[in-house]
Amino acid sequence: MYHGGGMYVLAKKLFPICRSITGAGFRQSLKILDEAIGGNILQIHSIKSGTKVYDWIVPQEWQINDAYIVTPDGEKICDFKENNLHVLNYSEGIDAEISLQELQNHLYSIEDYEDAIPYVTSYYKRRWGFCIKHKDRKKLKNGNYKVFIDAKHFDGVLNYADFIIPSTQNCKDEILISTYLCHPSMANNELSGPIVAIFLAKWLLEQKHRKYNYRFLIAPETIGSIVYINKHLKHLQKYTKAGFALSCIGDDNAYSLIHTPREDTLADKVALHTLKNKANFKEFSFLDRGGNERQFCAPLVNLPVVGVCRTRFGDYKEYHTSKDDLSLISPTSLENSLKAMQEIIMNLEINEIYKSTTFCEPNLGKRGLYHTINTVSTNSQIPLSCNFLAYCDGQNDVLDIASKLNIQAYELKDLIEKLKFHKLIL
Amino acid sequence: MYHGGGMYVLAKKLFPICRSITGAGFRQSLKILDEAIGGNILQIHSIKSGTKVYDWIVPQEWQINDAYIVTPDGEKICDFKENNLHVLNYSEGIDAEISLQELQNHLYSIEDYEDAIPYVTSYYKRRWGFCIKHKDRKKLKNGNYKVFIDAKHFDGVLNYADFIIPSTQNCKDEILISTYLCHPSMANNELSGPIVAIFLAKWLLEQKHRKYNYRFLIAPETIGSIVYINKHLKHLQKYTKAGFALSCIGDDNAYSLIHTPREDTLADKVALHTLKNKANFKEFSFLDRGGNERQFCAPLVNLPVVGVCRTRFGDYKEYHTSKDDLSLISPTSLENSLKAMQEIIMNLEINEIYKSTTFCEPNLGKRGLYHTINTVSTNSQIPLSCNFLAYCDGQNDVLDIASKLNIQAYELKDLIEKLKFHKLIL
Amino acid sequence: MYHGGGMYVLAKKLFPICRSITGAGFRQSLKILDEAIGGNILQIHSIKSGTKVYDWIVPQEWQINDAYIVTPDGEKICDFKENNLHVLNYSEGIDAEISLQELQNHLYSIEDYEDAIPYVTSYYKRRWGFCIKHKDRKKLKNGNYKVFIDAKHFDGVLNYADFIIPSTQNCKDEILISTYLCHPSMANNELSGPIVAIFLAKWLLEQKHRKYNYRFLIAPETIGSIVYINKHLKHLQKYTKAGFALSCIGDDNAYSLIHTPREDTLADKVALHTLKNKANFKEFSFLDRGGNERQFCAPLVNLPVVGVCRTRFGDYKEYHTSKDDLSLISPTSLENSLKAMQEIIMNLEINEIYKSTTFCEPNLGKRGLYHTINTVSTNSQIPLSCNFLAYCDGQNDVLDIASKLNIQAYELKDLIEKLKFHKLIL
Incomplete structure (x- = not known):
């Protein structure tokens, strides 16, 4: 059955939303994903701001309504409503008039990729700022700029969703599919991950026989997986036979596997077996990790979770910029990534x-x-x-x-x- | 001492006999081998047709006296007395007159090797048939053909021979030398195997010191080794330190080793050590097996038996055709193969x-x-x-x-x- | 801090002395090394001639005063006072007039390196002899030669030195630095070994923190290390975590590592880690050993001691000849070798x-x-x-x-x- 079209439609629906590690955008996105799988499948959880999880504190909720700069000429630039990447993600609010010189300290751009708005975040230190194409930044004249960000932080919640598609054989063992969803308008990183995960779940629900339980987790990056591990560590360590962290999986390039530190878990074995003969397949050590596998594979957590990507995060120019848009992914490449994950699952299911x-x-x-x-x-x-x-x-x-x-x-x-x-x- | 001449003479004596997995040709061949080693060395065993051995039934004895086809022009072709490969090995008897069209269903030839009579067998399903050079087959005209095969199957016995050359040190451990002898007039596959085995035994009998017992087995392929394993499994598993299945060992090409599935037994180790530096040596995995090592290395049997060949079965064009004749082997190559096996044995004997x-x-x-x-x-x-x-x-x-x-x-x-x-x- | 100059000065001071496995030259050299490190650091030990150590007997002390040949023309050649390599090391005394023909049996030269005096020893069989440049040997005319060697063997002692630079953390574990000092006037082999060892010791004494105890051994080759192992075996086996045998470490070529037989000890690991990225680094198996690692790694001794060299013994033309002189080593290369050993030590100290x-x-x-x-x-x-x-x-x-x-x-x-x-x- 062909799913690429539906996957791409879902990407288009999710793309405009301004997500962050907390807040309304994240919740709205979860709701859309839940609808895509039929509704009432995703279990949405909330954890209060300020909660201590291991070495971390759950950050406050972030609410953003509007943001822009007005130039000395009265022109509105860096308009959040045009592209939500224009605001530093998790930025403080501001409403002031400042010199260009002062403004420069709060601008982020990429000198050698001057057509792209960078994606910049500051979660654990309060800052305010704007992201701008470098070619536009160069044009800014001296004078007074009005900077306006209507954003606030407040004690609220951090959200994540999980759900289990149960074994049809009363087996206790689990396969973990993890993906993150905290990035604003970017397509490959990271809408591709949640979309492949959701369609993989749809496919699993259609199967008559499932040896394993399939645990899906859609959470904000880093803090989301830490919260999850904190809550479920013993269970995860007892039952997880293999896990897969999906991100950057919507482009059309070679498959990449990021190994666990031990490189010999069932996840490493099955992913390598499945992907190694695909054209130009790339194998990376844990040194090249980048997503939530960082937390799942930390020494005291030690879960058998590999990363599966097409082009690995950071290895493509558009990564973490406004150029990682819907043109970078396609129905066909999403469909192929889904198929590769299905092959991994089928190889796990047949394995005895x-x-x-x-x-x-x-x-x-x-x-x-x-x-x-x-x-x-x-x-x-x-x-x-x-x-x-x-x-x-x-x-x-x-x-x-x-x-x-x-x-x-x-x-x-x-x-x-x-x-x-x-x-x-x- | 030079043995090549005697080895080749023995090959010439055995070549004309029509052997199969059962029957008089096999027995006659065993007798000639026994004489070659001095007489009364080979222990010849019989097992009744119909005996159940594991998943198999010992097949009936096959007796063949004559076979030929008479063409519409009255010409006698596919004459068994000219070349015993002309009859499908283990064929049923037939005496009939049939059309060319019907005859074609019972003819076997090789389109892209039209000068060779193929060697074809049908042991476990009753058929009748003739094998013919493709160039002759193409000349057959329409008309009625007389087909005559004077052959029958009956409850008799399957034979095999074994013997032990004992340790001079009261050691219980054994080295197994296995070879098969069920093919009709072909030289490299398989007369080379039994001939090298017999001369190896002669040499071992001359040695003053033998650490190990040497168990020799000369049996029909597949069913013969299955019968043997069935009878001796516990003993073989307890005492066999290494084993060597010899076939296709009379040509003059590079040595080949077919590993056990585990690839780490003493047999693998000593054969690799001995052969690896010989010119163009080839190493094969168990996936490339072909002779009785298939049975000895089956999971529940699990004996340390490797295959030793010159050109591996199937890797030479003449394999299983009338072209695998006495010109494919030579005194020198037989002698060299004997020496290689003696080196393997000497390496085993010195190993402590x-x-x-x-x-x-x-x-x-x-x-x-x-x-x-x-x-x-x-x-x-x-x-x-x-x-x-x-x-x-x-x-x-x-x-x-x-x-x-x-x-x-x-x-x-x-x-x-x-x-x-x-x-x-x- | 720059040490190369001091290292080279020390080499110049030690170079002229006629050392052997026993005798005054060896003792004098130990004294100079002790002064170089500040005095009263080296513990000098004596073991009596004739003492049985494992399979060996401690040889007698050798005293040499003078040696030369007078040609039929009255010319003095092979003058010990010009170059102590001229006398067969550990030679018996002689005072005789003999024919050229008889003399030839007592001359040692190198045909294809005719400009070099070879270094020849005969410790365990009494001989007398002279070493000569081959180009000079060819000029010898018939006639009577006076041969004079004022040397004697007597019951005395064999000497060696050791010392320990203690752990600052009360750790019992030890690192062994071993080098030999029994060669007469040659620079790379072996003055470089003791000199690097001594400057390594100086550097270790300056460190505020030392996890390990550092045991230094300066002994005659072979018999010296055998004596030492005989005396300290249990202690060495219990506490030695890694050891390094230094020789031929003063030239300017690539670093070489001679592995232990097991190749997996901490010494192998740390030396490989430290040296593998150095330009043209060479890795050798224990088959290529040559110094006291031969004794430390013998099966029943089994200490984790690797050899560390620049150009491995025997791999340079000047090895064991008069051409292994002070021009073969340099302040810079000695300094670099010292640094490489410091890196090995720093890597050991940090390792947890x-x-x-x-x-x-x-x-x-x-x-x-x-x-x-x-x-x-x-x-x-x-x-x-x-x-x-x-x-x-x-x-x-x-x-x-x-x-x-x-x-x-x-x-x-x-x-x-x-x-x-x-x-x-x-």
């Missing part, structure tokens, strides 16, 4: 350790699983069934065997069903 | 774990094992004895150390004797 | 296993350890502190983490201090 039940090779021919005549063309070809059985020694799992056979584990599904039917594996 | 007995290096000079003068030419050369001792830590075995020293383990024999004589290793 | 104390990443910004604003330039850069913490899992040591981060462990010192101050690691 089997043991051959027969001494020596079984007589596959009598069960119709092997040719009964040996000619030159068949002679030196051992069938897949026979190769699969040869490694079913009670130690290799299906991922191990599929990697040896150089095929995707889920492609062995029919074969495994047949072998189970004939009681040739247990 | 030793521990140096002295703290620090011993004074080798006073025992005549080291120069007593240090000049420029001797200064930077540490003698082999000293290097060997440096790794005798009670953990490395002789194969490990020889691999580090980049020589064949058996080349350390004199040195080891000297060091033992001087009580420098234990 | 830390564990992050916080769940999730700590809030580094509030401690001034991280920027508080996220702009495009900072976004995709994770600070070193954060990367270091990410691997502080209680299993990786600082060397492991520094290798991942591709910097020298000691460069993490300030960072580690800060993290400890903030109680972010334990």
Whole structure:
């Protein structure tokens, strides 16, 4: 089934909203995501400003209504209503008239990418500021500027959403799908992450059989995952078999995998198995991490969570600027990313350790699983069934065997069903 | 001593016989092999048709007397007496007159190798058929053909031979040499295997010292080894330290090793150590297996048996055709293969774990094992004895150390004797 | 601080002395080394001739006063007083007139390096002899030669020196620095080893903090280290965490590391970490050993001692000849070798296993350890502190983490201090 169109429509709907780590934009976005999956699926949680979580304090809620600068010539620039990236995200309010010189201390632009408005945040130190294209900044003349930001911070809540799509087999083990949603109008980073996650959830809900429980988390970056880990650590450590942090997954470039520090968890194994043969696949160590895998893989948390991206955060020019817009993502690339995640899940679901039940090779021919005549063309070809059985020694799992056979584990599904039917594996 | 000539003579004697997995040709061949080694060495065993062995049933005995086709022009073609490959091996009998169209369903030929008669078998489904050069098949005209195969299947026995050349040291451990003998007139596959095995046995009988027992098995492919494993599994699992399945070992190309699934058994280690430096040596995973190692290495059997070939089965054009004739093997190549197997055995026999007995290096000079003068030419050369001792830590075995020293383990024999004589290793 | 000049001056002072494995030259050299470090630091030990140590007997003391040959023309050649390499080291005395033919049996020269006097020794078999440039040897005419060596062997002592620079933290663990000093007038091999060792000791004495005890050993090659191991084996095995055998460390070529047989000790790890990024660094297996690491790493001794050289012994033409003179070493290269050893020590001293104390990443910004604003330039850069913490899992040591981060462990010192101050690691 084709989903790319719907995914892109959802991106268009979410794009204009001004999100931050707290506030109305974040809540509105969660609501839209919930509707996209059918409603009443996302569990939306609130945690009070000022709550201590490990080494951190939950920050205040941020409310932004308007922001702009008026030049000495009376021109309105950096208009929040035109592009919400113009305001420093989580900025304090201000209403003043200041010199250009003073204003410069509060402007952010990129000298060697002068056509782009940068995305800048200051969550843990109060500042006010505007982000501006460098080419526009260069034109500013001396004189007095009116700076106006109608924003405030107040004790409110930080929100995040989670939901579980349950195992159909009463299994306790969980797969974690994590993504963040705190960036304002940017498309690849990060609307692509939540959108792929939501469509992955839709697909999982349609499946008749699910070995695992699937835990989805949509939270603000860093503080959101810290809040979540703080609340669920023991449970997560006990039941999470593999996790995937999705971001920057809507462009059309090669897939990237960011490993856990140990590099040997089931998440590393299944993601590598699934992605390694995709064109130009890139493998990164944990040193190249960037999203919430930073928290999930911290030493005392130590969850098996890898990062999955197309172009890794920071490795594309448009990253964290107004150029990361809807033209950077496409229905096709979103659809392909969804498919890659589905493949990862299918490879996880098929993965078991089997043991051959027969001494020596079984007589596959009598069960119709092997040719009964040996000619030159068949002679030196051992069938897949026979190769699969040869490694079913009670130690290799299906991922191990599929990697040896150089095929995707889920492609062995029919074969495994047949072998189970004939009681040739247990 | 030169054996190539005798090996080739034996090949010539065995070549014309029509063998199959059961029947008189197989028995006659075993008898000739037994004579070649001096007589009364091979223990010939019979197992009744219909006996259940694991997932298999021992097939009936096959008796073939004659087979041919008479063309509409009265010409006799596909004459079994000219080349026993002309009949589908294990074919049913037939005596009928049929159209060319019907005959075509029972003919086997190779389109892109039109000068060769293919070797085709149908053991587990009853069929009748003829194998023919493709260039001859193309000449067949419409009309009625007389097809005649004087063959029958009946409840009889399946045969195989084994024998043990005992340890001279009362050791219980065994080395297995396995080869199969069920192919009709083809030389490299498979007369080379049994011939190298028999001459290896002759050589072993001449040795004064044998650490291990050497168990030889000459059986039909697949079913023969399954029957054998069925009868001896516990013993084999308990005592087999390493095993070697020999086939396609009479041509003059590079040596090939087919690893066990685990790739780390003593058989893998010693075969790799022995063969790796031979010109163009090829290493294959268990995925590239083809002979009885398929059964010996099945998960529940799990014996340390590697395959040793020259050109691997299926990797040469003549494989399983009438072109695999006596011109494909030679006295020299058979002799060299025998030598390679002798090297493997010598490397196994020399292999032990030793521990140096002295703290620090011993004074080798006073025992005549080291120069007593240090000049420029001797200064930077540490003698082999000293290097060997440096790794005798009670953990490395002789194969490990020889691999580090980049020589064949058996080349350390004199040195080891000297060091033992001087009580420098234990 | 610059030490190269002082190191080179010390080399010039030691160079002329005729050393051997026993005797006055060795003692005189130890005294000069002791003065160089300030006096009364080296503990000089004596062990009687004839003492049994493991498989060896301590050889007699050697006293040499003069040696020369008088040619038939009355010319004095091979004059010990001109170059002490002219006499076979540890030679017997002789005073005789012999034919050229007989003399030839007692001459040592190098045919393809005819300008160099070779360095030749005969410690464990009594011989007399002279070493001569091959170009001079070729000129010798027939006739009677007077050969005179005023040397004798007598029951005396073998000497060696050791000293310990103690831990400032009451730690029992030791680092061993070993070097030998038994060669006569040669510079790189081996004056460079003792000189680097002595200046390393001077530097260690200046340090305020030393985690480890540093055990220095200056002994004759082979027999000296055997004597030492014999006396201290249990202590050395219990407390030696890493050891370094220094020789041929005064030239200006690439650094070389000679591994232990196991290749995985702390000494292997820290030396590899420190040296691997130096230009043209060379890594050798234990098969390429040559100095006292031969004894320290013998199987029953099994100490974690690697060899550290510039050009490995035997890999330079001048090795063990009169051409290994003061022109082969330089103040700069001695200084650089000292620095490399200091780096090894600093990497050892900083090496610990830390564990992050916080769940999730700590809030580094509030401690001034991280920027508080996220702009495009900072976004995709994770600070070193954060990367270091990410691997502080209680299993990786600082060397492991520094290798991942591709910097020298000691460069993490300030960072580690800060993290400890903030109680972010334990």
